Amino acid sequence: MNNEEQTIHEFDLNIIYEYFSKTERQGPGSPEETLKALGFIDGLTEKSKIADIGCGTGGQTMVLGKNIPCEIIGVDAWHGFINQFNQNAQIKNFQDRVKGIVGNMENLPFQEEEFDLIWSEGAIYHIGFERGLNEWRRFLKQGGYIAVTENTWFTEERPAEIQEFWQKIYPEIDTIPNKVAQMQNAGYLPIASYILPETIWTDYYAWQKLRRESFLKKYKGNKIVEEFLVSQQYEAELYYKYKAYYGYMFYIGKKV
Ligand code: SAH
Numbered sequence: 001m002n003n004e005e006q007t008i009h010e011f012d013l014n015i016i017y018e019y020f021s022k023t024e025r026q027g028p029g030s031p032e033e034t035l036k037a038l039g040f041i042d043g044l045t046e047k048s049k050i051a052d053i054g055c056g057t058g059g060q061t062m063v064l065g066k067n068i069p070c071e072i073i074g075v076d077a078w079h080g081f082i083n084q085f086n087q088n089a090q091i092k093n094f095q096d097r098v099k100g101i102v103g104n105m106e107n108l109p110f111q112e113e114e115f116d117l118i119w120s121e122g123a124i125y126h127i128g129f130e131r132g133l134n135e136w137r138r139f140l141k142q143g144g145y146i147a148v149t150e151n152t153w154f155t156e157e158r159p160a161e162i163q164e165f166w167q168k169i170y171p172e173i174d175t176i177p178n179k180v181a182q183m184q185n186a187g188y189l190p191i192a193s194y195i196l197p198e199t200i201w202t203d204y205y206a207w208q209k210l211r212r213e214s215f216l217k218k219y220k221g222n223k224i225v226e227e228f229l230v231s232q233q234y235e236a237e238l239y240y241k242y243k244a245y246y247g248y249m250f251y252i253g254k255k256v
Contacts (some may be wrong), residue, residue: 015225017078019215019232023207026056026081027122028200028248029149034063034121040192040252041117041145044068048116051075051139053105053132054123058085058098064119065089065098074100075108105132110139120148122248128172129179133186133253140255146188147252149196152176158245165238166246179251188253196248205236 020026044050046069052061055074058081065072072094074085085100092098103109105120105127118140124132129150140146151166153175166173174182180190212229219225 012224012228015219015228017080019211019228021057021080021084023211024057025059025122025204027149028196028204029060029121030200030203031059031063033196033200033250034060035067037147037192037250037252038064038067041147043143044070044116046070049073049114050117050119051108051110051115053108053118053120053136054126055085055100056081056123058088058100060119060121061085061098061100062088062092062094065092065094070097070116072098074098075103075105076100077102077104106135108136108139112138113141113144115139116141116144118144118146118148120146122149124148124150125170125172129174130172130182130186133183133188137187137255142255144255145191145252146255147250149248149250150179151246152179152249153246154195155245159242162238162242162245165235173246176249179249183251183253186253187256189256190251191254192250192252194250196250198243198247200248201239201243205239208232208236 048070050064050070050072052064052072052074055061055076058074061072061074076082076085079102082100082102089095089098089100118136120132132148133146136146151170151173153173156175176193180193183190212233215225215229
């Protein structure tokens with residue numbers, strides 16, 4: 001990679017992170033849905049330990065922190081999000097038991113059987129659903145839980161336009177029974193799997209619309225930014241058109 005390419009690549013990443021910062025959540029999700037999923041997890045006490053993988057700025061982590069007395073470690077690859085995460089923990093006065101660290105979900109700095117619960121909203125696709133479930137299992141105690149959200153096909157068949165779009169972006173997208181089977185095969189008892197409401201996407205795309213407008217002004221004439229914004233807009237348009245065929249699911253499993 002020559003210097004020019006490297007600069008463009010880094011610039012690209014910085015823009016993406018800027019685009020997704022200064023918002024509560026960096027993926028589709030809401031406090032209500034985080035709490036609902038938490039309702040499936042038994043036996044958490046102040047001695048329990050939780051990892052939130054791909055935590056972003058910690059929107060969902062702070063909801064967990066407010067509702068359970070456990071120690072929580074958030075991990076994200078982007079230091080800017082982790083700085084914001086730790087500021088958020090401080091503002092909420094959780095800093096003694098809720099901490100963010102920079103780390104890679106493909107190579108986590110954890111001990112075997114360290115956690116009672118692994119949480120990951122809108123992030124496991126970065127490593128892949130099956131690989132994440134398999135590799136992260138060793139960090140859970142026996143009887144510990146995993147709770148993740150994942151984009152999923154609702155039907156066995158779907159129009160070519162949406163099939164091709166997601167096949168390219170995330171080839172692991174699959175149907176609900178297949179995802180549940182993958183969870184079971186990875187060594188978990190599937191405790192719950194349910195569809196998140198449409199509003200988690202429509203809210204997510206609504207704030208992006210506003211962000212796009214301000215970015216278009218700020219980065220007027222910048223081709224890389226314009227292309228990025230067009231791709232984000234296209235994803236949103238496809239969602240509105242094809243939301244009967246796919247959406248986000250929560251999958252909750254117990255290590256057996
Ligand atoms: N859980 C948050 C953020 C979801 S966005 C929420 O629901 O709001 C996905 C997050 O995964 C981003 O913050 C991104 O920086 C992080 N991420 C991407 N690849 C990663 C990796 N390899 N290791 C750790 N975090 C990663």
